[in-house]
Amino acid sequence: xxxxxRSPVWxxxxxxxxxxxxxxxxxxxAIPMLWFLVxxxxxxxxxxxxxxxxxxxALPPYTPLFExxxxxxxxxxxxxxxxxxxWEDALYRNAYLSSxxxxxxxxxxxxxxxxxxxxYIARSPEPRQSILLLMVILPFWTSFLLRVYAWMGFLRRxxxxxxxxxxxxxxxxxxxxxQTDFAVLIGIVYTYLPxxxxxxxxxxxxxxxxxxxxxxxxxxxxxxxxxxxxxxLSMPGIIAGSMLVFIxxxxxxxxxxxxxxxxxxxxxxxxxDEFFSSRDWPVASAVAIVMLVLVVAPIMWLQSVxxxxxxx
Amino acid sequence: MTQHGSNQPIAAETRPWLDxxxxxxxxxxxxxxxxxxxxxxxxINLDIFRGELFCxxxxxxxxxxxxxxxxxxxxxxTEGQILIDGQDMAKVPPDxxxxxxxxxxxxxxxHMTVEKNVAYGLLREGKSKREAYARVAEMLRLVKxxxxxxxxxxxxxxxxxxxxxxxxxxxxxxxxLLLDEPLGALDKxxxxxxxxxxxxxxxxxGVTFIVVTHDQDEAMTLATRIGVMNEGxxxxxxxxxxxxxxxxSKFVADFIGSVNLFEGRVEAAAPDLMRLQxxxxxxxxxxPRSGLSRNQRIWVALRPERITLSRVRPDAATNVVSGVVQExxxxxxxxxxxxxxxxxxVIRVTQSNRLRDEDPISWDEPIFxxxxxxxxxxxxx
Numbered sequence: 001x002x003x004x005x006r007s008p009v010w011x012x013x014x015x016x017x018x019x020x021x022x023x024x025x026x027x028x029x030a031i032p033m034l035w036f037l038v039x040x041x042x043x044x045x046x047x048x049x050x051x052x053x054x055x056x057x058a059l060p061p062y063t064p065l066f067e068x069x070x071x072x073x074x075x076x077x078x079x080x081x082x083x084x085x086x087w088e089d090a091l092y093r094n095a096y097l098s099s100x101x102x103x104x105x106x107x108x109x110x111x112x113x114x115x116x117x118x119x120y121i122a123r124s125p126e127p128r129q130s131i132l133l134l135m136v137i138l139p140f141w142t143s144f145l146l147r148v149y150a151w152m153g154f155l156r157r158x159x160x161x162x163x164x165x166x167x168x169x170x171x172x173x174x175x176x177x178x179q180t181d182f183a184v185l186i187g188i189v190y191t192y193l194p195x196x197x198x199x200x201x202x203x204x205x206x207x208x209x210x211x212x213x214x215x216x217x218x219x220x221x222x223x224x225x226x227x228x229x230x231x232x233l234s235m236p237g238i239i240a241g242s243m244l245v246f247i248x249x250x251x252x253x254x255x256x257x258x259x260x261x262x263x264x265x266x267x268x269x270x271x272x273d274e275f276f277s278s279r280d281w282p283v284a285s286a287v288a289i290v291m292l293v294l295v296v297a298p299i300m301w302l303q304s305v306x307x308x309x310x311x312x
Numbered sequence: 313m314t315q316h317g318s319n320q321p322i323a324a325e326t327r328p329w330l331d332x333x334x335x336x337x338x339x340x341x342x343x344x345x346x347x348x349x350x351x352x353x354x355x356i357n358l359d360i361f362r363g364e365l366f367c368x369x370x371x372x373x374x375x376x377x378x379x380x381x382x383x384x385x386x387x388x389x390t391e392g393q394i395l396i397d398g399q400d401m402a403k404v405p406p407d408x409x410x411x412x413x414x415x416x417x418x419x420x421x422x423h424m425t426v427e428k429n430v431a432y433g434l435l436r437e438g439k440s441k442r443e444a445y446a447r448v449a450e451m452l453r454l455v456k457x458x459x460x461x462x463x464x465x466x467x468x469x470x471x472x473x474x475x476x477x478x479x480x481x482x483x484x485x486x487x488x489l490l491l492d493e494p495l496g497a498l499d500k501x502x503x504x505x506x507x508x509x510x511x512x513x514x515x516x517x518g519v520t521f522i523v524v525t526h527d528q529d530e531a532m533t534l535a536t537r538i539g540v541m542n543e544g545x546x547x548x549x550x551x552x553x554x555x556x557x558x559x560x561s562k563f564v565a566d567f568i569g570s571v572n573l574f575e576g577r578v579e580a581a582a583p584d585l586m587r588l589q590x591x592x593x594x595x596x597x598x599x600p601r602s603g604l605s606r607n608q609r610i611w612v613a614l615r616p617e618r619i620t621l622s623r624v625r626p627d628a629a630t631n632v633v634s635g636v637v638q639e640x641x642x643x644x645x646x647x648x649x650x651x652x653x654x655x656x657x658v659i660r661v662t663q664s665n666r667l668r669d670e671d672p673i674s675w676d677e678p679i680f681x682x683x684x685x686x687x688x689x690x691x692x693x
Contacts, residue, residue, distance in 0.1 A: 213386050214415060214420075216386075216406040216407045217406055217412055219408075219437060221407055228432075232423045233421075
């Protein structure tokens, strides 16, 4: 008991909450639960409900869920037609597939680039680690939009990279880089790399150097040690980092909009177009729900894999 | 312990360090290791013979682990040379050395089962899986873990992990096994059992062991020879008996077991007996020792168990002092006494409780403490 918890104000408040059936622990949990409820579950159900409606030109631009029939009976208007439409129309299917493809490729590249960086930071002496970590986080101090615009400057026809390569005589006609999938990949990998590095660093820094020494002692070369000891032990970090890159990448809107070309098909853009150009809210909602399922399914699968691994 | 003199001949092949012709298996020559300005290991010279169970004994930070890590190849010596079986180890990386190490933390791979942990070294040698796992099964039988082969390290108790670590470090049949505080994490009872287990395994496989420990009981039980280390230097190398009975310095005498030390000087060296003079014990008579001159400053070391307490004055004219019992610690098989001598100095005495119905010496009793001339060890440094 310290001075704070002995004060009458504190005890009065605690007594009041106690009368309402709330303990301290309940309150602490209540805040994230409330957040989750208000900002995730409620919008999710609203979206789900809209995805079952039909579009109409009105305000709101979709049919209500309940309607009085001509005979005064209450009718529920809901259909899975929008989902069927998504399935039938190749545009949406391709958009989903292309989003997944781009997200997977960027996750793999982020991992290939991020792992050595995280490893290097984790193996650096203590004071240098903080500086290197700071450098990883530093880009976040600038606006995300600004950084993507900066990439436009780099990748443009008369941009920094083309100018440099031309002046060095490596190429004579400028490379087309902006408005391609390649530019989108660069943008995504660049933007989300810190999300890959940080969980990997957190994992690798816990790696006991005695394990590496034990492997060497038993005759494993540094390369073999990496693949048989370091890599398997850093799996939780790899999974966490990959999730943190894959999930935002799959629904990315800004990066493909700014760096991608007209034929860069990503679901985030389709979603935007449905909501704001076609104003077809029900189809847009269905697009969003399917995307959510696509993202949540692998997370849940990985969670169960990890739980099983911890159990045995 | 005194009934077997240390000069009693024991088969020379089991004590190769007594044979000046014997070829050492490991030669440590002038090894120094500095970390920045800190000298962890300072100019160590040491020969270890095949089949030995050599203990490096010292307090924390004495450099014993650093020396072990240099043998394994995890640290490079700043100066000096290490030869294993005649081969210079300077350019040999840890994965190519004929050594294996059992780590203090065991360093078991947490993502592998017991079986895979033990097989790891064999598979790196390029052994087929079938051959490797057959050997693993054999090794697990040796350390009595055959039923736990499919468990992961976190499902094992401390003692079981210790045996997995031992099995893993022995599976490649290394010429030299390095053990860093192998029993440190075990409780007392398990530790005592495991000590004898280690000796059994070491003798049945004929591997040379170098054990690092801070536990003198462990070193005394395990070792063929002990190297006592302090501040990066080896202070004395010898068999456990030698280290205990014939310490070469106050440091070693005080480090191994407990000892009463008294400053004094040499008074006279007769051919059969030597007379010493100390402030706190008065005159002390001991067996003659060469290399001492009259009036030389010396220290008298008396082990607590070599002192006898009695209520009546013993017949002997010398090596008797009187005092008062200040404290008694009853340990069952023996009792620890703290006796305040008439001069004011408090000494430690232990007496074994041989008789059950003996009237024990108790607090505040005036008593006499005596010792034989042979019990005295004279130290010059």
